[in-house]
Each structure stands twice: as structure tokens, then as C-alpha cells.
């Protein structure tokens with residue numbers, strides 16, 4: 411089989427941004443100055459930055475030219491109406507407001523839906539989503555299938571909701587004490603793992619049985635649809651757009667961080683299927699928090715670029731090249747013996763640091779040690795998802811142990827080539843060969859909350 415069109419990226423490059431690898435001694439100095447915390451590094455000291463796929467994508471020529479059409483009117487901007495049309499095209503929903511990013515959408519919508527003491531049930535809450543549930547007096551309950559926690563196990567839809575457990579929780583707690591069910595597509599915290607349409611339909615049935623709303627946390631809605639098309643027989647002949655619309659048809663509202671599948675550097679939104687009362691609440695709240703409802707924290711030009719981004723992200727040629735590149739990195743690592751989460755998700759490859767560095771205990775942060783080592787080796791910046799991120803028990807102040815110790819390699823959209831993936835893989839494979847020499851880290855200083863952004867570490871003697 412040789413399908414030429416799928417062998418290369420479906421775009422060519424019009425503009426480039428210089429990157430370089432600073433010398434090894436410099437890298438040693440920079441990471442020590444940063445307290446062995448990659449968040450403290452300057453971008454100019456990084457060769458390949460795969461910290462996140464959020465807001466780091468490359469816009470197309472069509473998006474850049476759409477910026478010039480931006481209408482910066484305070485109220486009723488043309489850009490808003492163009493974006494509204496684009497949002498309606500992918501969601502089929504009646505109502506929409508823009509927000510400055512995904513967490514802004516959560517901040518506007520959640521207080522209208524959550525009452526003190528209620529639960530929010532999700533396959534897995536993203537961290538800002540969990541924070542906004544808790545800020546409103548709710549409790550965030552994760553209900554993903556148990557297969558999600560087994561990195562070695564292959565399952566086509568590791569982001570699926572455990573629907574039996576979902577119904578049990580509803581019955582135990584009482585439907586009136588459930589604020590909403592929030593389905594995260596793809597399931598970011600489980601490694602960008604998809605949720606199947608079959609699973610979504612089952613969740614919808616349960617939600618209807620008990621009169622509970624379904625919200626989609628939809629940052630990677632297009633990547634999720636691509637996996638459905640490829641892995642769910644029934645949908646093999648559907649277009650991405652048809653699948654996206656069918657998924658959203660089972661929801662009552664969505665929040666979205668457009669910094670991912672919107673392929674813009676900043677933006678977010680709330681869309682509501684048909685509940686006018688909820689929309690009126692959103693429209694009222696968005697004004698003091700984000701801005702007037704026809705701009706919601708975005709410039710007119712940002713809205714225009716996003717309107718175009720939504721048409722590009724559902725193109726199959728784009729999605730297949732995107733997912734293929736992430737798979738390619740996963741394949742190189744697996745072939746080199748590096749333990750990774752299987753199958754790889756839509757936006758990232760997760761290296762299993764517990765298996766990579768079994769001699770480093772959780773309180774010396776094996777995935778963080780690997781993250782530091784990767785920067786030292788090749789100037790590559792990944793991110794730790796493990797005990798360092800998890801932090802201390804708020805009651806006892808003791809370090810919590812994370813179920814998984816992962817190094818996330820998150821691939822920005824349309825930014826790097828396969829050669830960059832090869833550098834990342836080569837560096838990790840070289841580190842793997844000398845893994846026994848790698849030592850852990852301990853905390854030198856840390857703030858009380860969200861410590862992973864600013865804490866300083868030191869090597870264990």
C-alpha cells in the first residue's frame with residue numbers, strides 16, 4: 411500500500427522560527443538556575459519545546475489573513491458573527507459566547523450549574539475543571555474505565571466513562587445531588603485517550619434516565635472524532651464533521667479551550683444546545699468576568715482566526731498527519747525499548763518513568779528526574795505528570811504518591827517535523843541506556859498550592 415497523500419504533511423512551510431541547541435555546560439547551568447524545574451527555563455534556552463500543545467500550534471495562511479479582517483467593534487462585531495457561524499457548524503448548538511480561554515468558560519458557566527455539596531462526574535476532570543467545580547462548593551468525581559490506569563494495556567478507547575460505576579454513583583448520591591456529567595474529549599488527564607460514541611450514547615441514556623445534564627469539555631473534539639472514525643466500525647464511513655456533530659448532539663452544553671483543536675494561540679468558548687434560560691445566565695455572567703458577549707475576552711481578529719481554525723481542524727488530511735506524527739514518536743521510543751503508555755493518545759506520548767527509573771522512589775520524583783535529564787541531554791522540554799505535580803496532602807502536609815509517574819511529551823500542532831521527533835526519541839533512548847546512573851530530586855522550596863510551577867528542587871546526594 412502506498413497512498414502518497416498520507417506519506418507527508420498536507421502543508422508546506424511559509425515562515426520559520428529559529429531554534430538552537432545551547433551547549434551542554436550552558437544547559438547544566440540553566441536547569442540548575444531554574445531549580446531543576448522546567449517551568450523556570452527561558453524559551454530561548456530550549457531546543458525542542460514539547461511542554462504543552464496548548465496555544466503552541468502554528469496558524470495557517472488562511473488564519474493569518476483572517477486576522478486582517480478582524481472587526482474590533484465593542485458590540486456586534488462582524489468577527490463574532492463569523493465565529494458564531496463556525497461554532498454552530500461544528501456543534502449544531504443554538505447559543506454561543508466566546509471566552510479568553512477554557513478556564514474562563516468554566517468560570518462563567520459552572521456557578522450556574524453547581525450547588526454547594528453537589529458532585530460533578532467526569533471520565534476525568536482536567537485540573538482547572540476540577541478547581542472550578544471545587545471553587546463552587548462541588549466535588550469532582552473521576553469515573554474513567556479502570557483500563558485507563560494500566561499504561562501497558564492496549565484498549566482503543568481508554569478515555570471511556572465507566573458507565574456502570576456512573577449509575578451506581580448517581581443512585582448512591584441521589585440524582586438531585588449531581589450537578590452535571592462532564593465528558594472530557596479526548597480525556598486529557600488519561601493521556602489524550604479517546605471516548606467512543608458507543609460509550610457516549612450509553613452515558614447519555616443514563617443521564618436522561620435521571621434528568622442530569624451532559625457537558626462536553628471539548629478541547630480536543632476533532633482528535634477524538636478522528637479516533638472514532640478509525641476505531642469504531644460503525645463510523646468508518648462518516649466524515650469527521652458528521653462525527654463531531656453527532657458527539658455534540660448528546661450534550662446540553664460545551665466548554666472549550668480553543669488553544670488546542672481551535673489551532674489558535676488564545677481563545678475559548680461556551681456553547682449551549684437550546685436552553686435559553688442557561689444562555690441568559692451565561693450572557694449576564696460573561697460581561698463582568700470575560701467581556702461583552704460578542705467578544706468575551708477576545709479581539710475581533712482572534713475570533714476570525716478561530717473561525718477558520720475550526721474549519722481546518724476537521725479536515726481528515728490534517729488530522730491523520732497530526733495523529734500519525736504523535737504515533738511516530740511513540741513507535742520510535744517503543745522500538746528503542748523506552749516504556750510508554752499504549753496506545754499513544756492524540757496529542758502526547760507518555761513515558762512511564764516508574765518503569766524507566768524503578769530505582770527512584772515516588773518522593774524523589776522519577777518523572778521529574780527524567781524530565782530534567784531530557785533537557786540536559788538534548789535541550790528538549792517535556793513535563794512531569796506524577797507525584798511532583800500531585801503535591802502534598804493538604805491535611806498532613808505529607809508528599810502524596812501518584813498512581814502513575816509519567817513524562818509527557820506533548821506535540822504542538824503543525825510546528826515540528828519528524829526530524830524533531832527523531833531527536834526527542836534518540837535523546838530518550840540514550841538516557842535509557844544509562845538509566846541506572848540517574849538520581850532523584852528533593853524539594854528545596856515550594857509554595858503551598860500549585861507548587862509544580864514554581865517549586866525549586868535539588869539533586870539527592
Ligand SMILES: *Cc1c(COP(=O)(O)O)cnc(C)c1O
Pocket residue numbers: 464511512513514536538539594595598627628629666667668669670677678
Ligand atoms: C486546556 C484544557 C482546559 C483549560 O483550558 P485553558 O484554555 O488552558 O484555560 C480545560 N479542559 C481541558 C480538557 C483542557 O485540555
